[in-house]
Amino acid sequence: MKDKLVIVSTTKMKTVIKEHLNESFPDAVFIWSKSIEEAREHLYKADIILTYGEDLTTEDITSASRLQWIMVISAGMDKMPFEAIDQKGIKITNVKGIHGKPMAEYTVFAILQHARQGKQYYKQEQQKIWSRRAVPVEVEGRNVTILGAGSIGTETAKAVKRFDMHTTGVNTKGTAASHFDKMYSTSQLKEAVSSADYVVNVLPLTDETENIMDRHVFEAMKEEAVFINIGRGSTVQEEDLIDALQKGVIHHAVLDVFNQEPLGESHPFWEMENVTVTPHISGISSGYIPRAMDIFEQNLKAFLRHPESMINVVDVKKGY
Template sequence: MQVLSTGKLKTNIKERLRETYPEVTFHFYPSMQEAEPKLAGAEILLTYGEDLNAELIQKASHLKWIMVLSAGLERMPFQAIKERDILVTNARGIHSIPMAEYTLSVMLQVARDTKQVLANESSKIWKKKTPIREITGSTIGVVGTGAIGSEIARVAKAFRMKTLGVNRSGHEVDHFDVIYKNEELSSMLPKCDYVVSVLPSTSETANYFTKEQFAAMKESGVFINIGRGDTVDEQDLIDALNEHQIAHAVLDVFKDEPLDSSHPFWKMENVTVTPHHSAISDNYQPRAIEIFEHNLIQYQKGTNDLKNVIDPDRGY
C-alpha cells in the first residue's frame, strides 16, 4: 500500500508514521509538482485539497482514498472524483478550538475598542476614556452549528451569553439555547449582539449574507466571518457599515485572498481584517493526522467506521 503526501508535514510526524505503519510505504513531498511522478502508484493521497484537478485524478490510476488535511473542500474536483468512485475524507472538527478562541478574542477586542487602544499606544496617546463594553450576558448567533459552531457556543457560555444557532433542518445542537432553520435566519438576526458565520463555500451558501441580512441586524451588532469569503456580498457589507446598519465587522476570510491592498476594508475604522488565520494552531497537523490514522486503521480492516466521509454531490 502506497501513501503519497503533498502536504508539508512536520518531520516528527513523518518519522512516526513510518515507524508505526511499517507495512505502508509513505512518500512525503512538499508539493504536488514534486510528488506527481509517484501519483500513478498511490492508493492513498494526503493533501490540503488545493493542489488537485481532474487531470491529476485521471493520472492517479490506483487512487482509492483522498484524505484532505483541512476542512475546506471548495477546490476539490468532485466530478472527476465521483466518476472514479474515490473515497474522500477530511479533517473536519480539528479547527473548533482555535476558531472558537479566535471568535471570543475578537469579540472582546471589539467590545474593548482594542483597535483604537493599540493605535493610541503606537502614537503615545494616553486616553483613558475609550468606549468599552462587556460581552457577558449578550447574545451570539452562530450560522453553521457543526463542530466549530458548537465549540463557539460552548465557550460563549463561560461569559453567560445566550447562544442562538442556524442550521439547515433546525435540529438541536449541544450548547445552543435556540436553533433556527435557514429560512428563519431573519427572525434570529435582530436578537443578536454578535453574528458569527461559520458557513462553508457551496452553491447553497454563495452570497448568503446580503443587504437584507445586514439590515435585519442590530445597529450595535458585530458581524464576524470565519467561514468562507464568498458567503458574503462584500459590497453590501461595505454599504451596511457605511450606513451604520451594523457597528463593526471582523473578517478573517474574503472572496479573493490575499486581500488586495486597495480594498476598502483595509481603511475602514469599523472593520477588523485578519489574514485567514482563525484556524491556525500548533496542534493543527497532529489533530489532522490523528483523524488520518484512525481512518487508515479502519481502511486496512475494510470497515466503514471512517470519520468525516465526504458526499461528493454536496461537497461536504
Template sequence: MNILSSAKISKKHRTRLRERYPDSTFIFSRDMDEARQHIDNAQILMTFGEDLTDELIDEASRLKWIMVLSAGVDKMPFKVINDRNIMVTNARGIHKYPMAEYAISMLLQVNRQAKQMMENEKANKWDRSVRMQEMTGKTMLIAGTGAIGQEVARLARAFRMNVNGVSRSGRSVEYFDRTVKQDELESVLPGTDYVVSVLPSTSETKHFFTYDHFRIMPDHTVFLNMGRGDVVQEKTILKAVREGELAHAVLDVFEEEPLLEDHPFWQEENVTVTPHLSGVSPFYQKRALEIFEENLQTYLNGGTDYVNKMDVTRGY
C-alpha cells in the first residue's frame, strides 16, 4: 500500500503513522512539486486539495482514495475524479472549535468596541463615553448548520441567544431554535441581530447574500463571514456598510486572497479584516490525521463506512 502526502506533515505525526502501519509505505513530501515524482504509484493521496489538477489525476493511474486534510475542496478537479471513480474524504468538522471561538470573540469585540478601546489606549485617552452593547438575549442567524454552525450555535446559547439556521435542507439541528431552507432566508432576516456565514463555496452558495438581504436586516445587524469569500460580493458588503444597512462586517474570507493592500476594506471603520485564520489551531493536523486514520482502518479492512465521504458530483 503506497500512501503519498503532498501536505507537509510534522515529524512526530510521520513517525507515528509509519509505526502504526508498518505494512504501508508512506512517502511524505513538502508540496506537490516534490510529490509529483511518486504520484503514479500512489494508491492513497493526502493533500490540502488546492494542489490537484486534471493532469495530476491522469498521472495518478493507481489512485483510489484522496484524503483532503481540510474542509475546503472547492478548487479540486471533481469531474476527472468522478470519471475515475476515486473516493474523496475530507476533514470536515475539525475546524468547529477554533472557528466557533473566533466568531464569538469577534462579535464580542464589535459589541464592546475593542477597536476604539485600542485606539484610545494608544492615544492615552480616558473616554468613558464609548457606547457598549450586549450580546445576551439577541438573535443570531447562522448560514450553514453543519459541524461549525452547530458549535457556533452551542456557544451562542451561553449568551441566552435565539439561534436560527439556514441550510439547503432546512432540517432541524441540535442547538438551533429554528432552521429554514435557503429560499426561506428572507423570512428570518428582519429580526436578526447577528448573521454568521459558514457556507462552503458551491454553485448554490455563490453570491448567496445580496444587497436586498442586507436591506431587510435591521440596521444594527453585524455580518460575519468565515465560510467562503464568494458567498457575497465585496462591493455589496461595502455598499451595505457605507449606506448604513449593516452596522459592522467582520470578514475572514474574501473573493481574492490575500486581500490587496489598497483594498477599501482596510480603511473602512465598520469593517474588521482578518487574514483567513478563523480555523487556525495548534491541534489542526492532529484532528485531521485522526479522521484519516479512522478511514485508513476502514480502507484496509475492506469496509464502506467512511467518515466525511464526499459526494464529488456536488463538491461537498
C-alpha cells in the first residue's frame, strides 16, 4: 500500500480551514503545527511544507528528506534558504497576487491621511485643540510613481486612478503595464521619481534592489514628495532616508516595512514628526488567509494530478 502524502504546517491555522482541507484531501495526512519548533519533529516525513516562509532554515531543509514542495503563504521570499532548496530540487510556490487589494487600499489610506492632514488632526483631537490651521490638499491631478509594476503595483495604480491621479511605473525594463500612464526602467529610477508627489515602493528584495532607495534617489525627488514604503525594508538605505527627512530633502515618509522588525524602541523613526510608522500591516486583511489557502488548495490538486499546472511557482535561483 502506497504511503499517504504528508503535509506539515508550521503555522497556526483556524479550525474551519483545517477541517475543510482534511475532508477535501482524505488521501493526505495533515500535521497541523502551531510553530516551526513544534513542526520540526515531523519534518523528516514531510512531502509538503506549508509555511509563512520566514521560519525554515538550511538544517530544516536537510532534515526533510522526503520534501518535494514548499507552499509559502506569503509573497516575500527573502528569508528562504534557497541554496539548500535548490540543491535538493524542491519546488516552491507562494501566494503572489493576493496582497494587491489590501496593499492598494493601504496606499490610498496613506495618501489621503497625508493630504487631509490626518496625523495633525489626530494629534489635535488627543489634545482637545480646535484649530483649522492645517489645510488639507486635494489629490486629484497629483503624480504617483510606483516602484514595482507587478500585481501589487498595478492594483495600486488602479486604486489611485479612481482619484484621477497620474501614475508612473517602474519595472526592470520599463515595459508597459496596466493602469500606468508612463513607464520607466529601474536604470531610470531618478528620472521616474523626479516629478512625483507620492513615491510608492513595492519592490521585492533582490541583489539588484537592495538599498536601491539611497540618497541619490531621495535627492532626485521633490521637496514636497511623500515616500511610502510597503515593499521591503532592505530596499531602502535607512540612514539616507533619515538624513533626507531631517534636512527637508523630502517632505514625509509613510513606512510599513523596515530593515529590522520589530522596529526598535530607540529607532529615530518613532520620534520624527514627518514619519508615519505602521507595523508591517499593509498586506494584512480579514481576507488574507482564505485567499492564501484557496491558492494552496488549487496547487495541491494540481500537485496530485498535473504538477506542471501549479501556479505561482518561484524561480529558486532568482528568489522570487
